[in-house]
């Protein structure tokens with residue numbers, strides 16, 4: 383075929399050599415492909431038509447009573463704020479402790495979160511638990527019945543707590559209005575998905591409602607690292623699993 387031959391149905395059209403035409407078509411296809419979002423290329427891209435929930439990653443941290451704080455930091459110590467957290471009223475305090483397990487392995491610089499509570503609790507990852515040599519339960523914050531022992535060491539003293547260490551459940555914070563919108567209620571368990579290079583579905587995500595809270599999912603560092611996801615990403619809400627597990 384003569385490449386300069388004009389197509390009989392393209393009267394008046396400018397003749398284009400076949401090689402040039404192929405090149406134009408290939409470039410057009412590349413342009414179209416480049417303009418389309420890639421499936422799961424990042425958590426922000428996944429499920430553009432589905433509900434996306436902001437992610438907060440919980441590093442190991444401590445909640446204390448006022449009495450324990452004074453014991454570890456001194457009677458005259460004041461509990462001070464370092465920076466506010468995403469959830470209204472919650473904050474990272476200016477204070478840290480060293481936590482010590484039964485094998486005398488320790489993790490320094492574990493931040494105390496505020497405000498002070500009416501129980502002492504250390505929330506760690508399973509990786510931390512293996513390092514420290516303890517076997518804490520995966521449970522809800524505040525449920526310390528089966529919690530594992532640790533020693534807390536502060537600048538003014540130390541304290542052995544027989545039941546303080548847990549691995550916090552994956553959980554969703556939300557006001558009641560969001561719970562209604564999502565068709566869930568306090569205590570329900572849900573499924574969420576994270577896209578990206580290591581797409582992961584997380585199950586048994588506990589719903590916790592409080593009208594002071596903003597919609598946010600909390601994963602610990604083990605879960606976040608498993609999905610290779612960072613703070614300020616979003617997860618895709620997949621729905622309710624059922625009220626019991």
Ligand SMILES: [Zn+2]
Pocket residue numbers: 553555600
């Ligand atoms: Zn939380």
